[in-house]
Amino acid sequence: MKVPKEFKFFYSCDISLKYKIKICGLKGKKERENAPETINKWLEDPFLKNSSLYKDKPIDIYICCTLYSNGKPLCSPEQTIFMPFRGDDRWDQYITIPIRHQDLPFDTKIVITIWDVYAPLQKIPIGGTCFNVFGRSRVERKGRHKLFVYQNTQGNDDTTPGQIVGKDELYRLEKLIKRYERNLIPHVDWLDKFASIEIDKISKNSDSLNKNSLYLTIELPEFELPVLFKQQTCQLYKSIIQTQKRQLVIVNDNEISDHPCEQKYHRLNVYSYDKDKDHKDLKPNSSELRLLNKLIKTPPNTHFTPIESLLVWKFRYFLSNNKKALTKFLRSVEWNETIQKNEANLILPKWEAIDVADALELLSNAFTQKNTIGVRRYAVDILRKADDEELLYYLLQLVQATKYEMIETNYDHSSESPLISFLIERASKNFKLASRLYWYITVDSVLKKSSFCNHYKTVGEELHRSLSRDDQQKITRQSQFISRLAKLSEELKAMNILREKKIEKLKYALSDGDYKDLSDFPPLPLPVDPSIEVIGIIPDKSTIYKSAKSPLGLKLKTKSGPEYGIIFKTGDDMRQDQLIIQLISLMDRLLKKENLDLKLTPYQVLATAEEDGVVEMVQPSEAMASVLNKYDGEILKYFKVHHPDPEAPLGITAEVLDTFVKSCAGYCVITYILGIGDRHLDNLLLTPNGNLFHIDFGYILGKDPKILPPPMKLCKEMVIGMGGENSKHYGKFKQLCCEAYNILRNSSHLIINLFALMIDANIPTISEEREKSILRVQEKLQLELTDQEAANSLLQLLNDSVSALFPVVVEYVHKWYQYWRN
Structure with missing residues (x-):
């Protein structure tokens, strides 16, 4: 005797979740009505002329859904948002019915009506259908179902049954696919592939099921186990039945937003003004x-x-x-x-x-x-x-x-x-x-x-x-020049030798080796800056920097005389750096148009491939970490060595101090707006003339590998370099920050539009969260504030950045990390 297999299930009376239906999609062809025989009908109702009834255009529809039992509604209708229908549209919208599973009677039916709002407060039914919630075996139906839609009529729990009945081959296959998706049919991977191909062929060749018909696909709730109907015991329900003094009251939600009729009303109202x-x-x-x-x-x-x-x-x-x-x-x-x-x-x-x-x-x-x-x-x-x-x-x-x-x-x-x-x-x-x-x-x-x-x-x-022809040749030679540098860089990176040995190999390759053609060639417009014509690389002044990507440091001979330094990188995506430098250059131009020159240093960056690029070398310059290490942690000592002035209050020339204050102000504001992260003393550079500038923009729009980063990169050493918090130079610094911030806020449309055009550029930081990228820039500009309120907000951020303790600890940890890495 066979032992019956154990059947596990849930009772519907134990499920207190609200019943939810997913409207997956509407497919098929709508029957068109004939146009009115006379113009009088159009004159009586002018909206009919442009409605989808008589025009071959997308139908503007929405779907209403409610539950019925014993011929009466259990709740008020719930609807989807307003959408156009072109014949094969996916909706993928959920409708939550304000009735729990435990409250559903056994004869509950889902009644659906598809509406076309063709004029203000006027709608007509495109079609209707209905479907039983529970099957004959008292098990609640689940998963995806395809329903036949009765056109030009409202959904009715008696006259519009949605279950498709017939012996069509495609319908039979759809039922089998549904069983297959529910794991009721065994899966055979190698055979399923061939079956899927044949089903697709039959679907394309079949015209009988979808010809001049509409089909609505819905998806019902699914649980781990089948849900078996069982009426719950409710004393309150019994008392209502016995006394018959209470009735079910249907209340419409007047606070619902974006009602489909209201949306269509506003669209059609446009024409009434004309x-x-x-x-x-x-x-x-x-x-x-x-x-x-x-x-x-x-x-x-x-x-x-x-x-x-x-x-x-x-x-x-x-x-x-x-x-x-x-x-x-x-x-x-x-x-x-x-x-x-x-x-x-x-x-x-x-x-x-x-x-x-x-x-x-x-x-x-x-x-x-x-x-x-x-x-x-x-x-x-x-x-x-x-x-x-x-x-x-x-x-x-x-x-x-x-x-x-x-x-x-x-x-x-x-x-x-x-x-x-x-x-x-x-x-x-x-x-x-x-x-x-x-x-x-x-x-x-x-x-x-x-x-x-x-x-x-x-x-x-x-x-x-x-x-x-001349410009074509220049472009071709530029491409060949970059290709040769990329090949040289890849060969050097592949060598498993010390950096010093690689530098020797680099110099030999440029002077007497396979790449000696790069040391002397006819004048060529440099790709990173076409206004500069170069005639060769100087082998003896070439080097390889300490970095995981081993970038090449190259000095180029120019036609005009002065040497031009570049850094060539491979294996590093330079497009983000290129974007940030472009925006810094633009902001510098916007500030100068308002007669505010903050001595910025927007060096040139050019991406030449997805992971290759050229960077202009700013010389002479030195990382602030190195400067503070050499000069006992004081920036002023660094300036005194290069531009001393014993008669000046701080011992350096006024021009150098003015440049330092202005460049600090400019980069503080710009890096704040762009959300530049990972700011440490190794990617802040100083020149002997007082220019401070930032490099390495791997983190933007507020992203930062460090926890609790300061809102602005303004360390104590920079403030002391201006003479301290109580000095007039620091006061001027804060004034310049406020002026620059408000000037850039006035050009917010330009900055936001430039970012908006980059959301599909496949730059990871921007593309990951497209809309949020724009909102982050918009948030930093604080467009809702007046100029005075924005200035006060910025001053508070400056004070918070200077007094922040955690960045000091992080900088100390970073310093030791760099020491042990080197």
Whole structure:
């Protein structure tokens, strides 16, 4: 006699969780209704003319779901958000029913209705279906189910059963797949692969199941064990039945946000304003004007609510004289709506011309649709006003923006892109611009994780064809020069010998070995700085630095005379350093435009491959850790050796002290805004002339390998170098910090837009948390504060950084770590 297998289960009366349904997707084809025979019906209801009933366009729908028992609803309907339907859409949205599993009667049915809101407060059913929660064996149904949708009718617990009945081969296979996914059919890996291929073929060839029909896929809750129905005992429920004095009350939640009907109402209301002949003369009242001013001052990439978007649209002609309002207006446009798209393109050329900083926002991923190509052309026309020098500051981001014109526009040729055509046109007239553009494109064309490699290769070919023969040869020689350096660096790194021996090998290779051609060649524009023409590497002055990546330190002979030092790195991603240096250079330019020169040292950095790059060598300079070690922990002694002035209060020349104070202020503010981390005395460098500057930007946007890092890198030694906390020089330092901070805050749109264009650049720190990266920069700028409030906040941060004890301990530990490593 066989012993029956043990059956383990849960009782439904023991499960106190709320019942949750997942709307997975809607698939199929909707039956279209015929257009009205006369125009009178459209005149009575003008929204019908543009509704999905008579237009071949995406249907705007939402789904309502409720539970029924004994022909009566158990709760008020719950719904999904408002979404367009194009025939094969995934929803993946959860609907939580305010009833627990333990309260479900045995005859509970899920009743679903799909609605199309075609006009304000007017909706029609696309279709309906229903499904039993419990099966015939009293076990609660679970997992994924495909339901047949009865079109043009509401869901009903009697007349719209969703269970598919039939002997169609595809339906039979779908049932088997469902059993297979629940491990009710044994898995055979080698056989399952072939079965999956055959099922796909049958699915593609089958037309009977989905022809002119809609199917809704839902997913029901699953537990570790089957759930068996059992009615719970409830004394309160018994008393209600006996007395029959209480009734179930259905209460609608009036506080629900983003109701589907309300969303559609606001979208359709857009057109009602345009029916008024005087809509161009509309002016906001005082409350509307305050809200409009508030919206215009919001940071870039701010998402407006439907009501806010409607307000901007309503007063678009009033706002057309405000150039700061254009980007807000264009973000409020529903570009898939023909009327709005045409109106936006009509008013765009009449708007007050915007600045280059705002034009960058129009080249972001917010405007990638084919309908927005006019917006991108307008942005490029604004960029034409910038000279080549200014364009260099944005070139890195503009190269990233070219990919957005390829996403949905489906161009067959990159020359059809307004931005690409503009960049190539300008580069063909300026070799410095062409050189930078070539290397930016080259790096993006070889990124392993990028899906736009072919795009950038095509752009690179376009650029090469547009250049003169002389410029083509220069680019080719630059590429060969970098390739030779990369090969030399890799060979030296592969040698398992001491660093001193490697340096000897390097010098020999450049003087008499396989790479002696690098020591003497015709004038070549240096890739990292094309304004410098180099004629060879000086072998005797070449070295290899102490580092895990063994970077090469090379001195180059130049055509003009002075030597030029570079550091060539392999095995290190230089794109992040390149971005930060570009932003520091830009901020330096913004400060100088306001007559504030903070003596910054934005040296040149160029990534030449995904893990190769060139860095300009700033000479003479020395790490602050080394300076403090040599001069008894005092920066002033270092300056006294190089620029003494016995008559000055601190014993050094006023110019050197002024440079030190200004450069400290500049880098304190900039590294704070950019969230530069891992700041220690080895990546702070000093020059004998008083310039302080930062190197090594491996940690940005607030990330730091050290715990509890100070908000600003301002150590006691730097303050003492200015004369102490009570000196006038330290007071000037704090004043300069506040001035620089507010100047950069006034250019927040430019800084944020540049970061926004880099979120898809595959730079790990930025790409990992795309939206948060922009928000971190925005948070550091404190745009909600006035200039005085921002200055006070910054002063508090300075005081906290100077008095912080933990960074001193960390610096001490780092010092000993460097000692034992060396």
